Amino acid sequence: xxxxxxxxxxxxxxxxxxxxxxxxPLWRLSLGLSGLLILTLAVTLGxxxxxxxxxxxxxxxxxxxxxxxxxxxxxxxxxxxxxxxAILVLRRHDLRTAVNRFAEGAALMAxxxxxxxxxIHLGRPWLFYWTFPYPATFQVWPQFRSTLTxxxxxxxxxxxxxxxxxxxxxxxxxxxxxxxxxxLRAARVYGILALGWRFSLRQWAYHQVAYRTxAILVLxxxxxxxxTVAFEFASTLVPGWHDTRLPLQFVASGLTQGLxxxxxxAAILRRSLELGFVIDxxxxxxxxxxxxxxxxVAGYLFLDEILAxxxxxxxxxxxxxNRWTGPYAGYAAAxxxxxxxxxxxxxxxxxxxxxxxxxxxxxxxNAGVWCDxxxxxxxxxxxxxxxxxxxxYTPTLVETGLLAGTIGLFAALLLLFARFLPVVSMFEARHDxxxxxx
Amino acid sequence: MAAxxxxxxxxxxxxxxxxxxxxxxxxxxxxxxxxxxxxxxxxLARSLGFHPRILPxxxxxxxxxxxxxxxxxxxxxxxxxxxxxVGGRPLHAWPAFLPATIIxxxxxxGGATLIGTLLILRLPRLHHPVFAAEGFERASxxxxxLVVRADDPLFDAAATARFLAAxxxxxxxxxxx
Numbered sequence: 103x104x105x106x107x108x109x110x111x112x113x114x115x116x117x118x119x120x121x122x123x124x125x126x127p128l129w130r131l132s133l134g135l136s137g138l139l140i141l142t143l144a145v146t147l148g149x150x151x152x153x154x155x156x157x158x159x160x161x162x163x164x165x166x167x168x169x170x171x172x173x174x175x176x177x178x179x180x181x182x183x184x185x186x187x188a189i190l191v192l193r194r195h196d197l198r199t200a201v202n203r204f205a206e207g208a209a210l211m212a213x214x215x216x217x218x219x220x221x222i223h224l225g226r227p228w229l230f231y232w233t234f235p236y237p238a239t240f241q242v243w244p245q246f247r248s249t250l251t252x253x254x255x256x257x258x259x260x261x262x263x264x265x266x267x268x269x270x271x272x273x274x275x276x277x278x279x280x281x282x283x284x285x286l287r288a289a290r291v292y293g294i295l296a297l298g299w300r301f302s303l304r305q306w307a308y309h310q311v312a313y314r315t316x317a318i319l320v321l322x323x324x325x326x327x328x329x330t331v332a333f334e335f336a337s338t339l340v341p342g343w344h345d346t347r348l349p350l351q352f353v354a355s356g357l358t359q360g361l362x363x364x365x366x367x368a369a370i371l372r373r374s375l376e377l378g379f380v381i382d383x384x385x386x387x388x389x390x391x392x393x394x395x396x397x398x399v400a401g402y403l404f405l406d407e408i409l410a411x412x413x414x415x416x417x418x419x420x421x422x423x424n425r426w427t428g429p430y431a432g433y434a435a436a437x438x439x440x441x442x443x444x445x446x447x448x449x450x451x452x453x454x455x456x457x458x459x460x461x462x463x464x465x466x467x468n469a470g471v472w473c474d475x476x477x478x479x480x481x482x483x484x485x486x487x488x489x490x491x492x493x494x495y496t497p498t499l500v501e502t503g504l505l506a507g508t509i510g511l512f513a514a515l516l517l518l519f520a521r522f523l524p525v526v527s528m529f530e531a532r533h534d535x536x537x538x539x540x
Numbered sequence: 541m542a543a544x545x546x547x548x549x550x551x552x553x554x555x556x557x558x559x560x561x562x563x564x565x566x567x568x569x570x571x572x573x574x575x576x577x578x579x580x581x582x583x584l585a586r587s588l589g590f591h592p593r594i595l596p597x598x599x600x601x602x603x604x605x606x607x608x609x610x611x612x613x614x615x616x617x618x619x620x621x622x623x624x625x626v627g628g629r630p631l632h633a634w635p636a637f638l639p640a641t642i643i644x645x646x647x648x649x650g651g652a653t654l655i656g657t658l659l660i661l662r663l664p665r666l667h668h669p670v671f672a673a674e675g676f677e678r679a680s681x682x683x684x685x686l687v688v689r690a691d692d693p694l695f696d697a698a699a700t701a702r703f704l705a706a707x708x709x710x711x712x713x714x715x716x717x
Contacts (some may be wrong), residue, residue, distance in 0.1 A: 281677035281679075319599070319653070
């Protein structure tokens, strides 16, 4: 094969990763560590289910606590990453070859992590299907004027559409793995997943339209999804939340977060899987610039929130001031610092294309947006209309374990993805190479 | 000729040679061609007459149906079949019904896109005669294939093989049905 490998080396080297029999100790160590975190998730989930939500620090008025912080946070990662991937597909941008596949994958894994929280925060999670309109024995229908039913449709649709975009793009590459697999078992598994893909031009023609249609569907979904999360807060009467600008803030900071996650994963993948030849310096450069720009937009929205509150009625102003100077002011400050200031490191090209700064920015922005959601959800509730209800919220170990556990789940799913599937689109890489040769 | 034929397969090393061969084959009057390439070739697909314009319409219609179904069922369940007075708020609360309506429309459109594509392409179909052709696994990597199907009215095993060989392929082989 070596003599002919020159015709498509990039796609070949991408496929070598999932087909190789061994993957190195670092991968196993990382998987082991995320496995430990998943164990934490299992224990904390078990505690929450068996003992009930009393094991959390939530109490009136903080009825949501970590659950909705984490939910909104994961949805942000998912939305940002899939919005980015969809736009690249539709624009036929060169960057899509390098980042689309794992951006779609990261989005899907983030949706799975996000989906857990609305279910467990129900208190009796095993009855979650009550939100689905089925002919129940009580002859009672779900209450569609409740935001809880929005969550049900939004999350299930988000999971379906994100996996659709990911899977449709993956089908031809699964067929390549089928044809190159070294064992019959691997060939069978990849073959079934590839659905008998034959690489005929007719199939390609429909495939490309289906892929682009899925990408088009992602666009409104993302905007509706993140806005729906924001409306769940905005439709309450809480002074810090009852605000029509909230969806904008969620969408914008969610995009920053998704881009930062893509940057983080890209930096790690190109180093660990030696994918520098497809995820090249230009790609890292562009991604870094995007994170920087969207970080500035997030910063603008933080400022806008403060200024808009000074123009609003006193109760709204009080709520904002309490968020920035009250007992949870640290989170508001950390949000601004991490989500807006850390990406400023990306101004320099040599830092954008390295490993350390993209990783730092990726983690920083995500931590920052998490602090923003904390500040909004907890800091925003701390002083409600009734002074007798002014309390404070402290998360318990179980809640922290749930958060850490989903991070472990996300990492483990990404590691398995990198192990068994091509993290970069092979047919796009092949196409680019043939065009360059021509 | 012993076994019935699926067609004759010519193999090419690059996409330009394939495009030229497809053009020549069509000029010679052959109409039932299958072309295989390791990446989408939009212009060639278009010249072969593959215009999958129907897919976006399937998505749109399914989306419209999903939206109507979701809005209608919300209205019927909450305003007609099980009206519940919550603080005097209107039973037909259309703004509250909209998020789920939009989202379910997208769900239907997405599902219809996938199912429609698979139905049109008749997938999954794990076996196909071309898979048995020697070297065809390189269609997924770096080779380009042109198949003249045996059901083509002009098809003649010997003459078509001579014609294909004249197009300077890497090789020509028979694909049994």
